[in-house]
Amino acid sequence: MRAVARVVAQADDAGVTRLTGLRSEAPLLLRHTPATTGPAVVHLLGGAAGPLGGDELRLEIAVGERARLCVRGIAASIALPARSGAVSRMTVTVRVASGGELHWLPEQLIAARGCHHLAMSNVELAEGARLLWREELICGRHDEQPGDVTVSTSVTYAGKPLLRQALQVGPSAVHWAGPGVLGGAKAVGSLLGVNSESWPEPRTAAPEAMMAQSEVASPTAVRMPLGTGPGWLVTATAEAAPALRAVLTPAR
Amino acid sequence: MTSALLLLADGRFPAGGHAHSSGLEAAVAAGRVSSLSTLESFLLGRLYTTGLVTAAFAAASHHAAAHPATSTAAAHPAAQGAAAAHLATPSGAVEGGSVPRLGDMECAAGSEVLLQLDEELEARMASPATRVASRKQGAALLRAAKMVWPGDGYGLLPQRRDGVHHAVVLGVTAAAAGLSCAEAALIACYSQVTGQASAALRLLGFSPYDIQRLLAQLAGQCDAVAMAATAHAGKDPAELPMFSSPLADISAELHATWEVRLFAS
Structure with a gap:
């Protein structure tokens, strides 16, 4: 299936x-x-199973000056293989104007056995834009090895790169489950905040140092200030989806 | 150029690399690396993520220093004039050779790309501890490189008191040493893998023969990643690989909180 969806706020x-x-x-x-x-x-509702191999899905989001938008999911999406082995793609393209705010809090992406899926996000933030951006990947359903999934996230702020990272799991990725990358964790994810103080609990740093200082929430979850702009990133791995969600839930 | 390659890749090159374990110490403390097989998995997992990224940035930085005009031609129309001027000069010994004297336009284009590369690499390092370690190692390498292979190329690097990222300095240094882009990428991969392996030797008391055998077994993959990284030289810095390892970020931050540690990172 090919589909293009759009939200303008x-x-x-x-x-x-x-x-x-x-x-x-x-x-x-x-x-x-x-x-x-x-x-x-x-x-955001999944109107069909999938993404399914061969799907080309595109979502475009534009948030204007002073506008505030929150996008949520209803249920996890499960990347499934096509019989042909074709790749499925989900591209999310975002622009947030100065003073605008976007919360992107979808449900998890689950990599089913045999899938070939690419999830790409490109986020362009004007100076003064605010963002909360969550991504969660579950490597396989219960008792299942995942197929190939690449999740890549590219965020610029005021024209400069703020965060660029990509994670590859599945049979084509090299030792992704090993001690160098995921250490056997089945769930991995991140929460990015830009000009936002909604960092998850528990908080250990003094309030005035929250933007400047890293926080170790647990041996597998840390919040880190980014280097090139007013952003922070919580990165976490966990045994399963609920434990991951617990450390990636923004404070109100 | 083999001797220069060996010299720059040597752990004895006085750039302070031995003080860093590139995440191995944290992985050992977490109990994730405790045997030769878990060490192998660790080395490969990081080689194909952070290793590929740093090698691509080393190759791209080499390209920006050795071909300052052409590296920006696509991204900046203003630089195309400089590119043409560069091509018009009599066959300068650019390809893997010594860096020729640079014109003003070329310098401006080259420093612009190196600044972009430094920022793009910063955006690929979510962990502040990793960023600090990379900049410190970059500063240490630059100090040594300027003494060992003096040249104009270092002037193209961004001026930062906290240092330029190690991979960027490595690329420029390799160009100054007369090495090729591919050799810059290879040194980046090789230094990461051997640095982690020698830290494992010190922390876990493996036999040196076992460690060297493991490194010999991984040599082909080290070469392959370096070759893949080299293909990115000359691209728009934003398009360079961005593979990351969640545990590299998490454990670097944990490691930075320890009061007693053997390695700086």
Whole structure:
């Protein structure tokens, strides 16, 4: 399947965020969930199983000045193989204007046996934009070895690179499960915050040092200030999805 | 150019590399590396992630220093004039050879790319402890390199009090030493793997023969990763590989909190 979906959020004169563009295409179904206060909330529904080998899915998100948008998922997506062995692709392209805010908090991506999936995110933040961005990858369903999945995340802030990283798991990746990369963990993920103080609990650093200092939340979860802009990244590995979610849940 | 290659890749080259375990000490403390087989898995997992990235940045930095004009031609139309000027000069001994004297346009283009490479590499290192270690090692290498292979190329590096990232300095140093792009990438891979392996020797008390046999077995993969990295020289710095290892970041931060440790990183 090929699909392109789009969300455009803009603030009106009163400062209320309006969705001036909302385009769904199966299997990328977007639903605006009315909220009386706070950011506009859009839920991303998987309208079909997958992503399935051969799928080319694209989601474009634009958040204007002073607009606030939160995108959430309903259920985990499971990357599944095609009989042909074709690659599936999900590309998320994001632009957030100065003063705009995006929370991207989808559900997990699960790599099923035999899948060939690429998940690529490109996020362009103007100076003064705010972001919370969560990614969680589960390597295989219960008692299953994962297929090949590459998750790559590229974020720029005010025209400069802020975070570029990619993780490869599956039979084509070299020793990804070993002590150098995941150490046998089945769940891995990160939460990126830009101009945001919603870092997860527990907090160990003094409030004034939160932006400048790393925090070790557990032996497999740390929050790190980034080098080239006002961002921080929590990186964590865990035995399973719930434990991972616990350390990647932003504070309100 | 084999002697220069061996000299720069030698652990005895006075750039302070022996003080760093590139994450091995943290992996040992966490109980993840305790045997030759877990060490092999560790070395390969890091070689294909952080190793590939640093090698690609070393190759790209070599290219920016040795071919300062052409490396930006795609990204910056303004640099194309400089590229043409560079090509018009009589066959300068550029290819893997000594760096010719650079024109102003070329210098500007070369330093712009090296600055971008330093920033792009910074964005690939989420861990502050890793960034600090990389910049310290870059500063130490630059001090030694300027004495060993004096040249103009170092002037293209960004001016930073905390040092330029090690892979970037390595690329520029390799160019100054008359080495090729591929050799710069190879040194990056080789130094990472052998640095981690010799740290394992000190921390876990393996037999030196076992460690050397393991390194010999991994030589082909080290070469292959270096070759893959070399293909990225001359590309837009934003397009360079960005593979990361979650445990490399996590354990570097844990390691930085220890009061007593044998290695700086």
